[in-house]
Amino acid sequence: MAEQTLLEAVNQAFAYEMRVDEEVVILGEDVGVNGGVFRATDGLIEEFGDRRVVDTPLAESVIVGMGIGMAAQGLKPVVELQFMGFIYPAIDQIINHAARLRNRTRGRLTCPMVIRAPFGGGIHAPEHHSESTEAIFAHMPGVRVVIPSSPARAYGLLLAAIRDPDPVVFLEPKRVYRLGKQEIENNGEALPLDSCFILRDGIDVTLVSWGASIKESLEAASELAQQGIDVEVIDVATISPLDIDTILDSVSRTGRCVIVHEAARSFGVGAEIAAQLAGEGIASLLAPVIRVTGFDTVMPLYRYEQDYLPGVIRIVDAVKQSMEYR
Amino acid sequence: MAEQTLLEAVNQAFAYEMRVDEEVVILGEDVGVNGGVFRATDGLIEEFGDRRVVDTPLAESVIVGMGIGMAAQGLKPVVELQFMGFIYPAIDQIINHAARLRNRTRGRLTCPMVIRAPFGGGIHAPEHHSESTEAIFAHMPGVRVVIPSSPARAYGLLLAAIRDPDPVVFLEPKRVYRLGKQEIENNGEALPLDSCFILRDGIDVTLVSWGASIKESLEAASELAQQGIDVEVIDVATISPLDIDTILDSVSRTGRCVIVHEAARSFGVGAEIAAQLAGEGIASLLAPVIRVTGFDTVMPLYRYEQDYLPGVIRIVDAVKQSMEYR
Amino acid sequence: MQVPEFTIETVETLDSEGRLLRPLPGALREREQLIDLYQIMVLTRVFDREAINLQRTGAMGTYPSCEGQEAIGAGIGVAMRKDDVFVPYYRDVATQIQRGVLMEEILLYWGGDERGQKYRDQSQDFPVCIPIATQSCHAVGIAYAIKYRAEGRAVVTTCGDGATSKGDFYESINVAGAMSLPVVFVVNNNRWAISVPLAKQTASQTIAHKALAVGITGIRVDGNDPIAVFEVLDEALERARHDNQPTLIEALTYRLGDHTTADDASRYHDQREYDEARTIEPLIRFKRLLQNEYQWSDADDKALYDDSGKRVQQAIEVYQATSDQAPGDFFDYMFAKPTTDLVRQKKAWLDGLKHHG
Amino acid sequence: MQVPEFTIETVETLDSEGRLLRPLPGALREREQLIDLYQIMVLTRVFDREAINLQRTGAMGTYPSCEGQEAIGAGIGVAMRKDDVFVPYYRDVATQIQRGVLMEEILLYWGGDERGQKYRDQSQDFPVCIPIATQSCHAVGIAYAIKYRAEGRAVVTTCGDGATSKGDFYESINVAGAMSLPVVFVVNNNRWAISVPLAKQTASQTIAHKALAVGITGIRVDGNDPIAVFEVLDEALERARHDNQPTLIEALTYRLGDHTTADDASRYHDQREYDEARTIEPLIRFKRLLQNEYQWSDADDKALYDDSGKRVQQAIEVYQATSDQAPGDFFDYMFAKPTTDLVRQKKAWLDGLKHHG
Numbered sequence A, B: 001m002a003e004q005t006l007l008e009a010v011n012q013a014f015a016y017e018m019r020v021d022e023e024v025v026i027l028g029e030d031v032g033v034n035g036g037v038f039r040a041t042d043g044l045i046e047e048f049g050d051r052r053v054v055d056t057p058l059a060e061s062v063i064v065g066m067g068i069g070m071a072a073q074g075l076k077p078v079v080e081l082q083f084m085g086f087i088y089p090a091i092d093q094i095i096n097h098a099a100r101l102r103n104r105t106r107g108r109l110t111c112p113m114v115i116r117a118p119f120g121g122g123i124h125a126p127e128h129h130s131e132s133t134e135a136i137f138a139h140m141p142g143v144r145v146v147i148p149s150s151p152a153r154a155y156g157l158l159l160a161a162i163r164d165p166d167p168v169v170f171l172e173p174k175r176v177y178r179l180g181k182q183e184i185e186n187n188g189e190a191l192p193l194d195s196c197f198i199l200r201d202g203i204d205v206t207l208v209s210w211g212a213s214i215k216e217s218l219e220a221a222s223e224l225a226q227q228g229i230d231v232e233v234i235d236v237a238t239i240s241p242l243d244i245d246t247i248l249d250s251v252s253r254t255g256r257c258v259i260v261h262e263a264a265r266s267f268g269v270g271a272e273i274a275a276q277l278a279g280e281g282i283a284s285l286l287a288p289v290i291r292v293t294g295f296d297t298v299m300p301l302y303r304y305e306q307d308y309l310p311g312v313i314r315i316v317d318a319v320k321q322s323m324e325y326r
Numbered sequence C, D: 001m002q003v004p005e006f007t008i009e010t011v012e013t014l015d016s017e018g019r020l021l022r023p024l025p026g027a028l029r030e031r032e033q034l035i036d037l038y039q040i041m042v043l044t045r046v047f048d049r050e051a052i053n054l055q056r057t058g059a060m061g062t063y064p065s066c067e068g069q070e071a072i073g074a075g076i077g078v079a080m081r082k083d084d085v086f087v088p089y090y091r092d093v094a095t096q097i098q099r100g101v102l103m104e105e106i107l108l109y110w111g112g113d114e115r116g117q118k119y120r121d122q123s124q125d126f127p128v129c130i131p132i133a134t135q136s137c138h139a140v141g142i143a144y145a146i147k148y149r150a151e152g153r154a155v156v157t158t159c160g161d162g163a164t165s166k167g168d169f170y171e172s173i174n175v176a177g178a179m180s181l182p183v184v185f186v187v188n189n190n191r192w193a194i195s196v197p198l199a200k201q202t203a204s205q206t207i208a209h210k211a212l213a214v215g216i217t218g219i220r221v222d223g224n225d226p227i228a229v230f231e232v233l234d235e236a237l238e239r240a241r242h243d244n245q246p247t248l249i250e251a252l253t254y255r256l257g258d259h260t261t262a263d264d265a266s267r268y269h270d271q272r273e274y275d276e277a278r279t280i281e282p283l284i285r286f287k288r289l290l291q292n293e294y295q296w297s298d299a300d301d302k303a304l305y306d307d308s309g310k311r312v313q314q315a316i317e318v319y320q321a322t323s324d325q326a327p328g329d330f331f332d333y334m335f336a337k338p339t340t341d342l343v344r345q346k347k348a349w350l351d352g353l354k355h356h357g
């Protein structure tokens, strides 16, 4: 048992599963000798060979499309798309095929595939390398959208995603790839794909987030604790299907909810959560649901990216605003 | 002045604008001699020639991508994608380029382009021909999403879209393409791209919808009127940027809101509207916001599509449920 | 310095009068084998006509006729082995029938019912693909899986001429070449993509030329000649099964129907070209071959058409007698295990049904 | 029956020792013209080195070196006319400088500031394109606009060898061919796409062969030879401007740096191949040409490098002295007229700023 970063946890989950399951095949650009541009697949080609760790041509649509064909034959392809900004050429294959194969054939053919992509801002990356568009995938019936925010959850959720009999879009918050380590037992234990994680109990406000923003959410919670505000922090983690019950339950106790995400605000994942609070959850609400998010602009280039990202200050302000509402 | 269907109104708007503006060029699959598979561009190649009404190869990504290049040179390309189900290969060009060109170059290059696609179910079409995924486009900062629901609004909004200096995704509810006629003065008057349309005043419940579902929403409102429930019906029309003020204002008067859309419920456009009600609008709400929508499943093939679509019965039920809530 | 022009010959075994231009391939030397080939073409033609009728009378939805393309489908079907995998587009009735897809299933699908793609007797083949050229990618992945497990099987995937303009088509043939995968791409070049003629689709001399862009074998075949189609497929499949070599085959034919029942080709068709295509369509000439060389009589022919008609009628009856899906069935195939939310959505929907009847 | 193998010759004017293999093209007969060509290559090299330094010292973000590809950029820049349009990828410093993009703008862009793509002195060219091959499509559209207005101009767009595997690249060259558009596609074949060598990218014999798939002219040129690059570009541009004929040019070179400053090529490079490529890189051999034929002295060379160094330093100073964007500037370029919602979002953001300082 060793301390691992989120990135190392991903790598370890791969190694674990590929040892026990011959059907798991990784494919994507630079996943082989190079070990992926972030090194998520580092060392895997050495252990498993280039049959199972496959450098593909630069062509996202066929990478995902061939994953679908492989999956239909019973392999368990794990496709890496180098950055979320380059996932779009493959959207057609995801929404029109991966998400539908089981339904179209009434279960005759299925698509046990994982589509991984690093996402999010804050690492001084070039243009098109910092976006967060999880909402687009969350709106596609038939795919799961999963976002780990810690090494342990990356390990357990990736194992679950690989073993899941249906397609999973697995988005890795690259800002926290190497930020902080955690002890992980390499025991092959998966985490559930249908549950939020309550990271911190609290009675005053429910703070809901996922991905890299969990970091600032927890920091904000600590800061607020010192000011006497007791915040419950929920990591949604399994964005779709959404475990709304855990969130509704929390808000039924706190009466207040602040949602934090990096993506543009409008029509983002936060909207669905707020909408359910406006529906089922309305009776619990003591204050307006506040979203602390990226703006409805292009993600600025790196020099200004912090202006865009929801930081601790904005989160703290929002929680206080929520608390002050009567 | 003649009675026109929505489809004829689209055609008339084209003819009007192409006569006055040499820079308007239509391109897409089968838009020429065939006049488009729905005949939206019928007769235009005869009047404007194949330089301005261009049959392209079957390749959605380059169709939109070349539109961007044309627009950057000052043309006003109007791209037709044959069905919304075939728009996905072009998403990369829309989100990564059309939506960003102005911002990336700080206004040096711009993208005055319209991307049209028929969308929605209910016409007994084959697989992949009935989807509604407007939410995906609404979440892209930098593109407008516009959906007309009547001939007059199709005429005025399409003119506005063509004249707009930025990219517009213009989605046409094909179920009502030929359903009902309206007198339209062919005077070249555009409608605003930032305002909802209140189609019916009411004091009890605000019913918010767009596209083909406006039909059932209005029918439901009539039916409810007979039962003594006075429904205000809003056609959102300009989905993004969203004119939330009109909706908030209405709900501040009625206290109740039901949202109707064909698209899958989760992470749909309805979620953003409900989220704003849970935020800004919370003090007005006397009842949970109810969404009457498609389900989080693949749109069924045509024999079962009515099971999926939000019909009058479901809308009426929802409004009553809202009214009964205290 | 510049890329040279050169001609790719078209593989043919029959001339337009149905005369043999060269000896038959070994696998098609027997009269029975040729009749089987004819039989599947006739059955497909009869099915196709009846499917159009069903649409016209409101008993089925939009349907894309495969009239004129029967020889391609027949040749593919005969060349494939049962354990090969077929990844079709939407004019592959002839091949699908040979691969165990039931005619009533095909009707059910175009009749708006997902169960039409469940394929009782065909477990591996892909369903009909509507988003153009996307299926090429799936074929590549299936071929990867076959090679991965060294199974010595092969994949055949089809598409139209218009489809060759799409990125997915090119990305797929390129990956097949780069990774050396056991897959055969058959392009049904019927000269039209709805209303767009091939000349507007690409400036390439032939579609077979596109193989050069990705370093794989490119072949052009008379797609109105099922023997030639069989022959090139047979060879390509052997290369695929034994050497993991991909092939691109352009099968020349002509779309004799409207694009689909929702289309009206008279808006854009060139009547003279069309009339000419009619004279070299696959059934007429193959019948001539049988008549000239194999004592095929008009009575034989009539018997075959009658028999095909009966089989199609039976399929139509099964189709029409198919009971509805259970209410809300469409909720049940989204995930292996229904999600909490879908269970709730289905329950709400069923409650509504109960309430309103 | 099968597509034949054939060789596409590589256009060259210089051998690896910098000796002329044939007469110079008319437009490059003067010593000054050749020195201009050399000068832009040297300036690019010096800029590139300094850009990497800036990144290493934290004064700039990730940067993709163009070391080894200067000859391609120089040749393109000299061949283009001012009113042609350039649609670059991200290793086009040499061409961009010639087209009026300021070095400080290039630094600003890689330094994380959008104003680096505003291009004070260049109004029509596209900005650097990151999503691979997407720019090919834009070039096609620009070419359409030029042809539409019969302007007699042309478009040049660049990409890498890896980019040729993408659907967008193929769709673009196909449309350019089908519609006969005035556009030249230049592929910088530097043999790598990050860590993926060309052999894994495609099985096609050459990238120029891909032109055959779409019926356009395909040319292969020594990309380490700016004269040859100029020559093929010049011809292709004339064909484009006068006859609306598109061309695909494969320029053979080698990536001498890491993929970007975020990459470590030693993880995957073949050292021998790399060392060999170093010996035929464009600057050394062009200097030899000048030395052998044009009395170019070491002192001349040093003066040129010094001068280039000064120009680059000036650009760096301007870059580093550039004041920040106004706070919240990023809200202002989403639409021609700010939307109500963006006005509110910006106000809220500015209020927060004021409040917290």
Ligand SMILES: Cc1ncc(C[n+]2csc(CCOP(=O)(O)OP(=O)(O)O)c2C)c(N)n1
Pocket (backbone or CB within 6 Å): B029, B058, B060, B082, B086, C091, C130, C131, C132, C159, C160, C161, C162, C163, C164, C188, C190, C192, C193, C194, C255, C259
């Ligand atoms: C991606 C995509 N774009 C557009 C369509 C609409 N469409 C259906 S068939 C067709 C033409 C296809 O032509 P071709 O590939 O030649 O096949 P054919 O129908 O002639 O057999 C088009 C444009 C589609 N199904 N998918």
Ligand SMILES: Cc1ncc(C[n+]2csc(CCOP(=O)(O)OP(=O)(O)O)c2C)c(N)n1
Pocket (backbone or CB within 6 Å): A029, A058, A060, A082, A086, D091, D130, D131, D132, D159, D160, D161, D162, D163, D164, D188, D190, D192, D193, D194, D255, D259
């Ligand atoms: C669509 C897309 N996929 C992946 C990437 C990540 N990426 C950036 S450069 C590159 C390799 C490009 O290789 P090539 O086209 O040969 O150009 P080179 O960098 O060698 O000049 C990759 C995979 C990207 N930018 N865009």
Ligand SMILES: [Mg+2]
Pocket (backbone or CB within 6 Å): C160, C161, C162, C188, C189, C190, C191, C192, C193, C194, C255
């Ligand atoms: Mg065709």
Ligand SMILES: [Mg+2]
Pocket (backbone or CB within 6 Å): D160, D161, D162, D188, D189, D190, D191, D192, D193, D194, D255
């Ligand atoms: Mg390269």
